[in-house]
Amino acid sequence: MKEKGVIEVNIEESLKESYLDYAMSVIIGRALPDVRDGLKPVHRRVLYAMYEMGVLHNKPYKKSARIVGDVIGKYHPHGDSAVYDTLVRMAQDFSMRYPLVDGQGNFGSVDGDSPAAMRYTEVRMTKIAEEMLADIDKDTVDFNPNYDGSLKEPAVLPTRIPNMLINGTSGIAVGMATNIPPHNLTEVINALVYMIDNKDYRDDDILKFVKGPDFPTYGIIYGKDEILKAYKTGKGVIKVRARVKKEVTTTGKELLVITEIPYQVNKANLIEKIANLAREKKITGIVDLRDESDRDGIRVVIEVKRGENSDVIINQLYKNTQMEIAYGINLVGIVNNKPKTLTLRDLLEQFLDHRKVVVIRRTKFLLKKAEDRLHILEGLIKAVENIDEVVALIKSSHNANEAKEKLMEKYDLSEAQAQAILDMKLQRLTGLEIEKLKKEYQETLKNIEFYKSILNNENVLMGIIKDELIEIRDKYGDERRTEIVSNAEEINIEDLIPDDEVVVTLSYQGFIKRTPLTNFRSQKRGGKGKAGAISSKDDFIKDLIVTTNHSTLMFFTNKGKIHYLKVYELPELARDAKGKYIANLISLDSDEKVAAMISTKEFDREHFVFMCTKDGVVKKTSLDAFSSGRSGIIAIKLREGDEIVDVSLISKNDLIFISTKKGKCIQFNSSEVRNMGRNATGVRGITLDKDDSVVSMEAVKGDPLILAVTAKGYGKLTLVTEYRVQSRGGKGIKLSKVTEKTGEIVGARQVKIEDDVMLISKSSKVIRLSVSDIPILGRDTQGVRLMGLSDEIVSFDVIRED
CATH class of the missing domain: 1.10.268.10 (Topoisomerase, domain 3)
Structure with missing residues (x-):
């Protein structure tokens, strides 16, 4: 029974109505600008309070605290800090293209320094700000009661300047936001004059005058297409870059000097970021960094290491720092008390x-x-x-x-x-x-x-x-500050780096490097080898591939995920250097490690990624399924306890050759495995004995020789024709004789007589052999000693003659 005087309401409807009221209050009364004068209520109230106080451009400055007090006391019933922040921003020449407040004192800096307290700073209106209030005493705009009804305040200013465009604005409301960049006053007014003179104007006519945003911090805008899209639709993203010039000192040192930075970028944070990247060797070739900026302008000096390509460093700075930003344009304003997305023409x-x-x-x-x-x-x-x-x-x-x-x-x-x-x-x-x-x-x-x-x-x-x-x-009116170029003159690093052959090595602990192939010379069979990396008690070279600088490395992890890197992005180090930790180059989980890596130059539909796991599961997936280049995506769905052993790039009907540590192998046609998606588990490739596991997998091409290498340094060549082709999923046949003397099989690779092979031991010794020095023997033999050593061979790879 309903009590007397109690009104029942639907709580859902009540909440909806209350939230909509709140949302519209934020949108109209706080966060978004009026399209007519380009001001939010707080900006309008600050300017009107200054006008009322007579703090004009030709009158003495007055304390900021006095202005703030008048604003919050008469018109803006909110905190003083919000009003002072507004006042400060209108005085910053690096925030406003045409400042509306003339400030005296510390109003912050492009380094993100905070302004002085309002009791220390003084302000007055700029001359251009007075144009926004011109004729306000001639009944040009409506006046509304202030928050307590004791005074009147203008609903909009009768501005003579197109402030919405020339100074821009940004704001986040409830469910919507605005981000309007500043523009050049001369360009905007020229467009307005053209529109007045030509009633049948089109969008393209306007765009002949308004070239694009014009930021107070100068900079360079790359690409006109996105500007046109933003102006015609109200939304778009433009690329803004810092300006960098090259200088050479009297001693011959090359300097990169940053003289302009993108709009709203904190210079101090930018310098710190560059310093961190140089310290972590993510950008190599920087030997010194200093900020020589003063009241005359920005000057950040980067000293380049002798012999380094400065164009590559500039490109890396654009890629990895806020020297290049994506500025999102969102032309939203209040029209007739409603938020609306607008075009430039609107x-x-x-x-x-x-x-x-x-x-x-x-x-x-x-x-x-x-x-x-x-x-x-x-x-x-x-x-x-x-x-x-x-x-x-x-x-x-x-x-x-x-x-x-x-x-x-x-x-x-x-x-x-x-x-x-x-x-x-x-x-x-x-x-x-x-x-x-x-x-x-x-x-x-x-x-x-x-x-x-x-x-x-x-x-x-x-x-x-x-x-x-x-x-x-x-x-x-003044000259344009921000330069606009048609297309980004991006430096293609690949054009600057020779596509030389390199050896990429990955250690057991995860240290990776590339070394020019010419650093390794061929040795005779049985040689002692060269140091391939700085060895430690617990680390050794695990994987080695021979590739080129322009190729893409695909890293397959034990969890069945894939990561990508360009070969030239790896540090180029000496043969005996330790390398860089792989987790600093690609994002790996704490319990994740790289299990296999391959390289490719193109992602097409004619080739397939063929994967094989420790438990003998195989999977074939089209190479173009991995073309996104998104690191961390699934390559194969693994069963519990299983992990990837090997991965190869294959053609449609290549033969697959799988080897096990106990000396078994199987060869079958890859067409027996259907093409599967990235999230598939795969099918049985070989049936293993209880204590056996897969150690290598090859895509056999032509009629090569199979090189089998054991842990204790024995190896042999066998004609691939001696290994008959079977059906997928069988137990396989004998690969090589495995004894206590030879140790278990490390792997089996296809080779040609003219190829070389590189062997890596657990102590990180590396030896390069000519395949022609290794004898051709039958399947049921143990082979000959390839490397004189007391420890074990853990990996080997083939250097193709072609």
């Missing part, structure tokens, strides 16, 4: 519409004032023409009211005319003053005629708006 048209309203209201105000004055002048002139009678009439009256009534009755005057006659000074009776009255009367008539022509003729009205815009352009 923004310009809305400004012109606002100027029409302002000029019409101003003209009506001036017309009314002129008509009132004309009415008074008619009375004064009539009184002067009959001055003797008027004076006698006034003298004969007992009081002012009687005199007023007599004047109104005798000369057919209005009360206002009669009062003006009574208020007239005796000096107006001189001949000169009488002529002035008549001259003023004629001028007032002309003004009234002019005002009426404005209101009655659209062309005259637009001509007034055009003249005022040209006046603003001539007073405040």
Whole structure:
């Protein structure tokens, strides 16, 4: 039973209604700018409070705290810090293209330094800000009650400048946001003038004048297509870069000097980022970094190591730091109290519409004032023409009211005319003053005629708006700061790095490097080898592949994921260097490690990635399925306890050769394995004995020799034709004789007589052998000693003659 006085409501509807009210309050009253003057309420209130206080550009500065106090006391019932932050931003020449506040004191810096407290700084309006409030006293805009109803504040400013575009703005409301970049005043006004002169203008005509954003911090915008897209749709992303120039010192050192940075980028954070990248060797070739910026401008100096390619360093800086940013354009503003996404054309048209309203209201105000004055002048002139009678009439009256009534009755005057006659000074009776009255009367008539022509003729009205815009352009217009280039002149690192053959080695602990292949010379069979890396007690070279600098490395992890790197992105180090930790180059989980790696130059549909796991599971997936280059995606779905052993790139009908550590092998046609998606598990490739596992997998091409190598340094060549082709999933046949003397099989690879082979031991010894030095033997043999060593061979790879 409902209690008396209790009103039942639907809580869902109540919450929805309350939230919508809140959302619209934030959108309209705080976060988004009005499309007419480009201001949010807090900006408008700050400027109006300064105008009321008379803190104009030619008047003395006043304490910021005094301005803030007036704003929050009269118009903006929020915190003082929010108002002061607004005031500060309007004074920052690196935030505003055309600052609206002239500040004296510390107003922060491009390094992100905080401004001084409001009690220390002083402000006044800039001259251009006063243009935003011009004619506000001529009934040009509506006024609304302030928060407590005690005062009135303007709903919008009668701005003469297209502030929405020239200064831009940003804001996040509920469910929407705006991000409008600043523009050049001259370009915007030239576009407006063209629109006034040409009624049948098109978007492309406007874009001939407004080239693109013009940031206060200069910089370079790359690519015009995104600018055009943003202007025509209201949304887009543009690429903004810092300006870098090259200098050479008297001692021959090459310097890279940053003189301009992208808009809203913190210079101090940018320098710190560059320093960290250089310290971590993610960008090599930087030997010194210093900030030589002063009041004359930005100057960040990067000293380049002798012999380094400075173009590569510049490209890496653009790629890895905020020297290049993506600036998102989102042209959203308040139109008729509703948020709306606008095009450039919409923004310009809305400004012109606002100027029409302002000029019409101003003209009506001036017309009314002129008509009132004309009415008074008619009375004064009539009184002067009959001055003797008027004076006698006034003298004969007992009081002012009687005199007023007599004047109104005798000369057919209005009360206002009669009062003006009574208020007239005796000096107006001189001949000169009488002529002035008549001259003023004629001028007032002309003004009234002019005002009426404005209101009655659209062309005259637009001509007034055009003249005022040209006046603003001539007073405040300046040169464009931000350069716009058609396309990013990106430096292709691959064009700067020779596509030489290199040896890529990956250690058991995960250290990777590349070394020019020429650093390894062929040795005779049985040699002691060269040090391949700095060995440690717990680490040794695990994988080695021979590839080229321009190839893409595909890393397959024990978890069945794939990661990508360009070969040239690996550190090029000496043969005995340790290398760089792989986890610093690709993102790996704490319990994840690289199990196999392959290289390729193209991702096409003609080739397949063929994977084989320790438990004998195989999977074939089209190479183009991995073309996204997104690291961390699934390559194969593994069963519990299984892991990837080997991966090969194959053609459609290649034969697959799988080897096990116990000396078994199987050879079958890859066509027996269907093409599967990346998330598939795979199928059985070989059936293993209980204590056996797969150690290598090869895609056999042609009629090669099979090189089998054991852990204790034995190896042999066997004709591939001795290993018959079987059906997928069988137990296989004997690969090589495995004894205690030979140790278990490390792997089996296909080779040609003209190839070389590189063997890596657990102690990181590396030896390069010519295949022609290794004997060709049958399947059921143990082979000969390839490497004289006391420890074990852990990996080997083939250096193809081609």
